[in-house]
Amino acid sequence: MNVEQLISVARGDMPADLLLRNGRIVNTLTGEIEQGDVVLYGDRIAGVGDYGKAKETIDLQGRFLAPGLINGHTHIESSMLHPARYAQAVVPRGTLAVVTDLHEIANVCGLEGLKFVMDWAQKLPLDMLFMAPSCVPATNLETSGARISAKEVSEILAYTDVIGLGEMMNFPGVVRGNEEALQKISIAQGRVIDGHAPGLVGKELNAYLSAGILSDHESTTLEEGGEKLRRGMYLMIREGSSEKNLDALLPLVTDNTYKR
Known part of the structure; x- marks a missing residue:
């Protein structure tokens, strides 16, 4: 895992490997349901928020996105x-x-x-x-x-x-x-x-x-x-x-x- 590239993806400067768009994110830390995107680089989640660049994009169409x-x-x-x-x-x-x-x-x-x-x-x-x-x-x-x-x-x-x-x-x-x-x-x-x-x-x-x-x-x-x-x-x-x-x-x- 290249940490510098992971940080670059998290900043939004470098395209993510995968963008999960329009999900309802189950936040088990705060007990909230967040609206937003999740970007992945390799096998790591790089960020949660508003992202636009990715090699592959999946539109979740409001589906729940939760930890395993x-x-x-x-x-x-x-x-x-x-x-x-x-x-x-x-x-x-x-x-x-x-x-x-x-x-x-x-x-x-x-x-x-x-x-x-x-x-x-x-x-x-x-x-x-x-x-x-x-x-x-x-x-x-x-x-x-x-x-x-x-x-x-x-x-x-x-x-x-x-x-x-x-x-x-x-x-x-x-x-x-x-x-x-x-x-x-x-x-x-x-x-x-x-x-x-x-x-x-x-x-x-x-x-x-x-x-x-x-x-x-x-x-x-x-x-x-x-x-x-x-x-x-x-x-x-x-x-x-x-x-x-x-x-x-x-x-x-x-x-x-x-x-x-």
Whole structure:
């Protein structure tokens, strides 16, 4: 990227590669809908405003122009699709990035399964950020195709585009000081650590949070979700094919809490 040329395009002195004209721009920073043009140079947005020079122009005719959506917690294997087909399904519908915990393919194929998806991710128009699976198998009562130890979690955290530790489903183990669970959390300190704490409240919730876990997507009632917000968790609200919690938890979304 030539920064001098990018600046020149932003000033309006040099033609942009692409001009998106007459769009309604969804400004997520201020909560406004702006009327205007957007110019791009290479893969960068150079400016928003009134521009006239471009190698290619697309008239949006009043269509909305919004940042791509980010799915903050998913397991793409649940779709039963190859990574390329998953991208083909979601990108045209506005999801341009996903944060995915590959614990399902890891339960079947171990590290080989993780590497398969990660290798494909480099070839796709969908940005994939990965969480190192923390609970493979989910419980010691299960039989699975692989086990991921604390040593392997450390190895996975060094992979490209791995940003943290996936949902710590073993919440009883964390609360009771299970050595392996705490070792995995310790390895990931300083990174994002996702939670999984259905029904956890009171002192047990405090104990879980004290380990450094940041988020939860398992809340099903207003009271449970409210307590987790008050204790500092980021709350993800599910509304999917199986779990439908939006109606119950929507009152928690206010001007004070929407960033959590």
